[in-house]
Amino acid sequence: MKNFIYLDNGATSYPKPESVYDFMDHFYRNFGVNPGRSGYDLCMEAGEVVDDTRKMLTKYFNGKNPNRLCFCYNSTDALNLIINGMLQKGDHAITTTLEHNSVLRPLYHLYKFNGVEIDYIPFNKRGFVDPDDFPKKFKKNTKLVIVNHASNVIGTIQPIKEIGEHCHKHGIPFAIDASQSSGKIPIDIEELNVDIVAFTGHKSFLGPTGIGGLYVREGIEIRHTRAGGTGVRSAVRTHLYEYPYRLEYGTLNTIGVAGLYAGIKWIQEKGMHKIHEHEMKLTKMLKDVLKDIEGVTLYCQDDLANHIGIFLFNVDGLEAMNTGTILDVDYNIACRTGLHCAPLVHEQLGTAKVHGAVRFGIGPFNTEEHIQTAIDAVKEIAESQIGRNS
Numbered sequence: 001m002k003n004f005i006y007l008d009n010g011a012t013s014y015p016k017p018e019s020v021y022d023f024m025d026h027f028y029r030n031f032g033v034n035p036g037r038s039g040y041d042l043c044m045e046a047g048e049v050v051d052d053t054r055k056m057l058t059k060y061f062n063g064k065n066p067n068r069l070c071f072c073y074n075s076t077d078a079l080n081l082i083i084n085g086m087l088q089k090g091d092h093a094i095t096t097t098l099e100h101n102s103v104l105r106p107l108y109h110l111y112k113f114n115g116v117e118i119d120y121i122p123f124n125k126r127g128f129v130d131p132d133d134f135p136k137k138f139k140k141n142t143k144l145v146i147v148n149h150a151s152n153v154i155g156t157i158q159p160i161k162e163i164g165e166h167c168h169k170h171g172i173p174f175a176i177d178a179s180q181s182s183g184k185i186p187i188d189i190e191e192l193n194v195d196i197v198a199f200t201g202h203k204s205f206l207g208p209t210g211i212g213g214l215y216v217r218e219g220i221e222i223r224h225t226r227a228g229g230t231g232v233r234s235a236v237r238t239h240l241y242e243y244p245y246r247l248e249y250g251t252l253n254t255i256g257v258a259g260l261y262a263g264i265k266w267i268q269e270k271g272m273h274k275i276h277e278h279e280m281k282l283t284k285m286l287k288d289v290l291k292d293i294e295g296v297t298l299y300c301q302d303d304l305a306n307h308i309g310i311f312l313f314n315v316d317g318l319e320a321m322n323t324g325t326i327l328d329v330d331y332n333i334a335c336r337t338g339l340h341c342a343p344l345v346h347e348q349l350g351t352a353k354v355h356g357a358v359r360f361g362i363g364p365f366n367t368e369e370h371i372q373t374a375i376d377a378v379k380e381i382a383e384s385q386i387g388r389n390s
């Protein structure tokens with residue numbers, strides 16, 4: 001679409017690199033069979049792409065065993081496997097108010113229907129949780145700490161290493177939701193003291209929707225909460241206990257894996273650090289101007305040093321949804337408004353009562369020109385709002 005500016009990369013990255021579209025097409029036309037089920041050539045070649053992707057992701061997370069990298073449909077799927085496979089009646093879990101519904105809802109279901117106790121650690125005014133708040137909530141029955149790595153609402157990167165240190169000192173499994181961070185910034189589970197990491201393929205990894213997964217450190221076991229075909233050892237009556245089969249059920253989304261493979265390759269070629277630097281330069285451009293515009297309120301955009309390219313704001317006097325509609329209709333700018341599937345963040349920010357806020361999600365294909373247009377648009381909307389109220 002002409003002059004269309006996409007600033008909704010927090011929801012999903014768009015467009016994808018050309019190489020992602022090309023490789024998915026090539027893979028599905030030439031190797032679109034069911035890998036791991038048979039030994040004919042095509043099957044082996046399709047399996048190689050799956051194995052290579054497992055290895056690339058394992059390396060990215062600094063895991064030791066590619067078999068412990070399991071593919072799922074997205075991070076919601078992975079997080080459900082983690083939460084339901086680690087917690088049962090009588091257990092206690094700790095999370096934060098920064099979480100996405102893909103963590104909040106499975107936990108709430110366990111609380112409501114299975115008597116699992118949950119504690120929620122709040123974030124401070126700058127958008128960060130305090131690692132020292134976690135051990136204060138540890139109990140004998142604490143079986144999981146699960147924390148958002150980079151917020152999909154305010155963009156802050158949490159002090160994962162320090163939280164993990166506390167968890168490991170007390171022998172409590174520590175999982176992170178890396179939906180927004182994976183593919184954007186380094187994630188070294190050894191350095192960060194993380195036991196389980198959940199990721200999705202369609203955001204910063206620049207792959208398609210319908211593919212995601214998790215890496216589970218050796219020594220941590222996630223119980224089966226599903227069972228089904230694995231393609232191997234079909235005579236066994238239960239679902240297999242060994243990884244990756246333990247957490248993979250039925251035919252994989254192989255075309256999704258292929259797209260993810262191509263997305264990761266593209267990031268490696270361009271340099272993950274360079275892409276992040278570019279996105280943060282654009283985020284800073286937004287912040288530097290909009291922070292001084294009368295009638296615009298920014299949320300947790302101060303510490304861009306520990307931040308991803310997610311920018312949250314409101315135009316005073318306008319509901320977020322209305323600002324979004326004006327941006328769309330009058331300026332051709334696509335963004336996301338509302339609660340961003342993370343209601344507790346908005347409750348804490350005080351934005352829940354105005355039905356949320358406006359989020360710009362910056363991606364690798366955004367340019368300074370896009371951002372300048374967005375800045376001018378927000379300025380104009382704020383000015384017309386002030387004019388209306390004076």
Ligand SMILES: Cc1ncc(COP(=O)(O)O)c(C=O)c1O
Pocket residue numbers: 010011074075076077100102148150151152177179180200201212341
């Ligand atoms: C922080 C966070 N967690 C989880 C998810 C869920 O991702 P998916 O929809 O790919 O499962 C999202 C997606 O918006 C997210 O931003």
